[in-house]
Amino acid sequence: MGFGPMMSSLLRSKTGPLLVSLQIAVTLAIVINSLFIVLQRVEKINRNTGMDVDNVIIAYVRGFGEGFDVVNSIRNDIDLLNSIPGVIAVSVTNQVPLSGSGSGSGLRAVPDETIDAAPAGRYTWSDKGLDALGVELTRGRNFYAEEIEYILPEGTSPPQDSILITQALADELFPDDDALGKTVYWGSMEPSIIVGIIGHMHGSWVGWDKLSNVVIQPGIYAYTTNKFMIRVEAGMRDELMPIIEQQLGESNRQRVVKSVRSLEELADRSYRRDRGMAIILGIVITLLVGLTALVIVGLSSFHVTQRTKQIGTRRALGAKKRDIIKQFVLENWIITTAGAVLGALLTVVVAYWLETSFSLPRLDWNYLPIGIVSLWLLSTLAVIEPARRAASVPPAVATRSV
């Protein structure tokens, strides 16, 4: 029951429904593939960094002029920063994690140049470094204060005895063994001993697949350009940033405060491309779904007006309101299902194209049934109101001439 008139009316105007099916198919292909990309980017942006990103401030300063005393300047700066109420810990670093700017090195478990080294982001900071970033040491020990020396650009590098590494790097260096206490070798074959293991932290380049490989050496880079990591009490960051900038600026006229930024802002910049892509595709999805829904509504309403007479006749011949609604909803289901089948095919084609031409990750096939069901629900929602209107056509209309 209900199938007969529906099929006949569908067959009478084939092109319209066919076009809507086609539209649903392309919509499905775009929406599923885009949504997959969006969710992947969102996941990437929201990964755990292992740091207290929200409460860290990074200050970039640079000394200039004849006779600028770098070591003294750094000492004074650290004292000054520590004296500001709300500051928890301060350390100089050679590079800033998540900022997009960093250094990298390779480490080996055996001193053999011919084997491939495990790549890692390389940082140098003091015994306060972990605290200044809010990074958690899970095993072993932090650097001792005695291990921290000033590293001058023109001096020989100090002995690199103790290092901290992340668990990810430990697993890559010693897949079957405990890395703590082991000796590893730099490119120059100089040895270092792993004294502590950091559970997890990110390095500088957010697009790098070895982002969690990090090695930290003890020391304070005494270069004219310096980067301070400053961790502050929760919620005080925005209040303290201008204060830090002002106090650093006033305390020494031989030094330019290049910028004071929150680590959050630096990380946001690093993820800008990913965020941009997610937002643009999000807009595309919204517009697309909205447009397709509107077209379905428009088409159904149009059919209702077109078929007022037919509906009236059916009602006059005893069809209930329910039957009329059923007719329209069923009609819509046929169109949507045809679109979904074609759409599934098209989704696979687009996913294949994205994967092979742009080496994007392979589509998670779970998205396909979820997408189809959502589209199906949406199209049903879109047809309900026109169908209601159709059902309310009084039986008498059929007998009246238009």
Added chain:
Amino acid sequence: MFSYNLKLAIKSMRRNPMMTVLMVAAIAVGIGISMTTLSVYYMMNGNPIPEKSDQLFAVTLDSWSPIRPFDVDRPERAPHQLTYQDAERLAELAAGKRQAAMFESSLIIEPVNDEEMPFEATARVTTGDFFSMFNVPFIYGDGWDKAAGAEPMVVLTRQLNERLFGGEDSVGRWLTMNSMRFQVAGVIDTWEPTPRFYDPINGGFREINEMFIPFGLTRVLELDSIGSDWGWKAEEITSFEQWLNSEASWIQYFVELDGDRDEYLAHLDAYVGEQKNLGRFERPMNNNIYNVMEWMDYHEVVANDSRVLLGLSFLFLVVCLLSTITLLLTKFVGKKSETSLRRALGASRGIIFRQQIVEVAVIGFAGGLIGLLLTSFGLQGIQYLYASPPGLVSLDWVIMSAAISVAIISSMIAGLYPAWRVCQVPPATQLKAQ
């Protein structure tokens, strides 16, 4: 006839305002999204220096480790930058028509009086040929000549000249940077090659550096690079001189050639051959030069994301057109009685067809115009999202005319079938039913 058709079209559009709005909106949104992504793609894919992109070449020499290649995934590639020593020597040999060795650095500009604050500015440290090689436009003065290769001269950008000297002709004036007195040699006009082809390594779409200073000053001022550097050899480096003589690659090197590539490649091979005798360059001979567009491809300046967006947004345009066809079809079906009346009164099929097409073109034009507006919003959005330098992606006449023509042509194609369907309505039969 056209104006009559236009009148009918507008009348018909007003009869069904919701439908019309929906159609115009569908086209506008489709055009807006696809033209936005097209503009970005077009900008990224553009030739930044069309007049001589075939004569300018980036130079690479394979000075990397004997054990493994620079890029393990693409072993045929040599490091994309040169060591300082090689760049310096090649520049001295000057085998090309012009050559530019360069890197990015930053200097502290010291204030003239006590009230002002010192500030940091980025500089491209390069050889004198840079300006003539890359057709850099000057407002005042000029670059420095070869003889002045290590003199403290500076070429300012228009913006920095504005900040330091209020925009006046500052040639011959002095400023102090890193405790050294520099004399202004020239001021360049706005020069924003897009992509920034001479330095895709540190970002193809960044702003250009604020000033230019001679490459010969590197040693004197012990200038550090703020760009990337790559090394493979464990060398003890305790002085700047040792750094300059190290195997680290951090200098970008371009050459302009009149003659053919092979001749210059032979020159590179000869140079590397000499160095091999000195015990350097332990890898097999692998020197290359890349013209500007090849260099852009090498560095994948066009982001994959941009291609993906372009593809998806054109699929989106297809959906918008499908919507338009569907809506037109339903609308024309509703016009059956009117059409049959006009046919009965003597209008030929051709006339009816033409009138439908005019109506569709009007919708397409309106959609295109609004789409253009959306494109300009879209580009502003892109600039905000990617924090790109202002004016990097902008609506130019190519995109504008593309937008309008794509809108009109595609909507007319979309209208063909519905219009044809309308013409099939036989005269008078529809009148009978009423």
